[in-house]
Amino acid sequence: MSSELLDALTVLEREKGISKDVIIEAIEAALISAYKRNFNQAQNVRIDLNRETGTMKVFARKDVVDEVFDPRLELSVEEARQINPNYLSGDVVEIEVTPKDFGRIAAQTAKQVVTQRVREAERGVIYSEFIDREEDIMTGIVQRIDSKFIYVSLGKIEALLPVGEQMPNERYKPHDRIKVFLTKVEKTTKGPQIFVSRTHPGLLKRLFEIEVPEIFDGTVEIKSVAREAGDRSKISVHSDNAEVDPVGSCVGPKGQRVQAIVNELKGEKIDIVRWSNDPFEFVANALSPSKVVDVIVEEEDQGTTVIVPDYQLSLAIGKKGQNARLAAKLTGWKIDIKSETDAKKLGIFPRGAEQNIDEADLELEADSSELEE
Structure with a gap:
């Protein structure tokens, strides 16, 4: 060991991001292993590595006991007091046992162990770096x-x-x-x-955070994401600032912002809808681009019955039920879509239609009364 090696460890710390203390501890552990292996020693030893000069010493650690059973690990009280009269039973004595040619043998034997420890330390640095990037987006x-x-x-x-x-x-x-x-x-x-x-909904969310400054600074919030990767996605957005249009912010001037995300996802269609805490409004928005006549909410079942114009039924349901499926994922509500004709057959009428029916009944009753008179 030398001061030049310690300088090299300082450079390694700076370039690799590995603490010098970690490397020195690895070297000390390697030197202990080398000493025991090359000198057939089984006693407990400690390596003292001077971090200023790079010099090292090997110390055998022995327990002070009244009766010695293993002289490699134990030392009698009498022998200990020859070193220092203050030693008592139960103390630990350290005796220097550094071999003359230990430096050369230790360097050769410890090289592989030190390399392994350095590699492990590098892995630890990489793990620490990437564990903080979990649920984040990166370019690879x-x-x-x-x-x-x-x-x-x-x-x-x-x-x-x-x-x-x-x-x-x-x-x-x-x-x-x-x-x-x-x-x-x-x-x-x-x-x-x-x-x-590449299919996780989180990827879509992070892409919007990159492309839309209003999302990045918190002015616009992404409330939920529903995605069928490579085909179609829906995203709901909201802003507490009444002067900010959350949907327009995500679309961008001439659709540039959302188009950049569509290009990154190789043509995946993206519906951006306005979030609302009113399930009537939110479910209606989520079924975009179809028009909705009425949404009947069943709070207990967390379900909704959505009535759409007859000509909009296939659009509302979507290809293989995709539009309805994504809307249900986006809102968290069950969605049962019915055309106006089917709804009337089942006795389900939109709210406006019910009012018209009641008014029509009143008119018929009035006409009947006039005829009887």
Whole structure:
């Protein structure tokens, strides 16, 4: 050991972000292992590494006892008092046992152990960095592809993009640059393992935060997201500022903001709707782009019956029920969609229609009374 090595550790700390103390502790542990292995010693030892000069000493640690059973680990009270008359039974005596050629042997033997500890420390630094990025968005570069994963480089580490988290309308090639959502960061024996997604609703939310300044600064809030990746998504937004249009803010001038997100998601359609704490209004908005005649809310069942014009029924339901399904996910309400004709057959009338029916009945009763007179 030398002062030059300590200087090298300082450089390593600065460049790799690994604490010098961590490396020195690894070296001390390696030197203890090297001493026991090369000198056939089983006693407890301590390495004293001078952090100013780089010099080192080996000390054997022995317990002071009344009766010695293992001289490698124990020292009698009489022998201890020859070193220092103040020692008592139960104390620990340290005796320097540094071999003359220990520096050379220790350096050779400890190299592999130190390298391993440094590698573990680097993994710890990477884990600490990425665990704070969980549920965040990052840009990565596709490295390689196999039957289970796409391996995406995030700089210091490769992340895993499972088949189930890949968008069905995308084809990936090595060196493609893509944005991914970090779903999980795990600590394993081989180092940190990071899983990412292109289908997670969180990716859509983070993209809007990047593209829409009003969302980033908190003026506009994303209330909920429903997504069928690669095909269609719905997002509800709200602002406490009456002068801010939350939907218009997300769409952007000439649709530029939302179009940038659509392009990133390879053409995925995005419906942006206004959030409301009134289920009547919120469910009606969520079924956009279809028009809604009325929403009948059943609070107990957390359900709604939505009446739409006959010609809007297929639009409200959507292809394979997609529009209704996404609206239900977005609002958290069950949605049963009926056309005006079907609703009337079941005796369900929109609120305005019920009023018209009552007025018509009154007129008929009045006409009947006049005829009888």
